[in-house]
Amino acid sequence: MPIEPVVQSAPALFDLPFRDGYVRSIIFVSLYVSVTAVALSTLFSVPVAVAIGFADFPGKGFVKSVVNTGMGFPSVVVGLVVLFAVSNQGPLGSLELIFTREAMIMSQFVLATPPITAITLAAVDGVDDGVRDAARALGGTRLDAALVVVKEARYGIATAVLAGFGRAISEVGSVLIVGGNITGADGISKTRTLTTAIQLEARQGQYETALVLGAVLVALVLTVNAVVVRFGDRGAQG
Numbered sequence: 081m082p083i084e085p086v087v088q089s090a091p092a093l094f095d096l097p098f099r100d101g102y103v104r105s106i107i108f109v110s111l112y113v114s115v116t117a118v119a120l121s122t123l124f125s126v127p128v129a130v131a132i133g134f135a136d137f138p139g140k141g142f143v144k145s146v147v148n149t150g151m152g153f154p155s156v157v158v159g160l161v162v163l164f165a166v167s168n169q170g171p172l173g174s175l176e177l178i179f180t181r182e183a184m185i186m187s188q189f190v191l192a193t194p195p196i197t198a199i200t201l202a203a204v205d206g207v208d209d210g211v212r213d214a215a216r217a218l219g220g221t222r223l224d225a226a227l228v229v230v231k232e233a234r235y236g237i238a239t240a241v242l243a244g245f246g247r248a249i250s251e252v253g254s255v256l257i258v259g260g261n262i263t264g265a266d267g268i269s270k271t272r273t274l275t276t277a278i279q280l281e282a283r284q285g286q287y288e289t290a291l292v293l294g295a296v297l298v299a300l301v302l303t304v305n306a307v308v309v310r311f312g313d314r315g316a317q318g
Contacts, residue, residue, distance in 0.1 A: 105269040106277050107296060113181055114248040117188035122241050125196040130226050133204035150194030159254030162187040179260035181271060187254040192244035199243055203236020204229055246304050252276055
């Protein structure tokens with residue numbers, strides 16, 4: 081007797097908006113925004129971390145503390161700051177970036193930069209001083225020594241990048257504020273991401289779709305964690 085209701089509910093369980101590209105478009109927007117933001121953040125954060133690691137100046141410890149504190153900066157505050165910057169009254173208002181993917185990339189860039197910088201800085205500081213001394217003893221310039229240190233710290237830097245990606249892909253507060261969680265008339269996502277879609281679908285009672293999106297997000301996060309563990313094991317063996 082209990083089998084019949086299960087059979088009858090099975091079509092509803094699979095009656096998800098895959099057919100019109102809804103879920104696929106959400107995954108694409110999430111990956112596009114997060115990967116772009118993390119790539120830009122990496123290009124900024126790694127040189128900054130290496131520069132801080134090699135430099136010797138008063139207040140270096142304070143700078144490190146600020147970077148580490150930024151790892152826990154509230155995402156909604158970042159979203160509000162970016163929203164103000166791109167609004168009509170803000171300094172970037174003329175660019176008309178409000179409720180666009182570019183604004184979402186800006187907010188995720190701000191969120192991903194502290195963890196990438198902090199972990200990269202820790203990896204650079206963890207390289208033995210003898211590596212730098214050996215590079216200089218062989219006639220290398222300061223830049224050559226920095227490149228050698230970066231090579232030695234590459235596993236830590238990779239971990240930093242993946243940690244930044246994990247922060248970006250799982251973000252909901254700031255991207256909801258600056259992106260607006262928008263879809264087109266055809267149901268295709270414009271600024272809706274996995275996290276904002278999960279929130280919306282759950283609030284509307286579309287639990288099946290929310291569960292599918294949640295499973296996709298968990299799969300992405302688990303993949304990132306698996307890569308981190310693999311790089312960490314290779315680094316330890318090295």
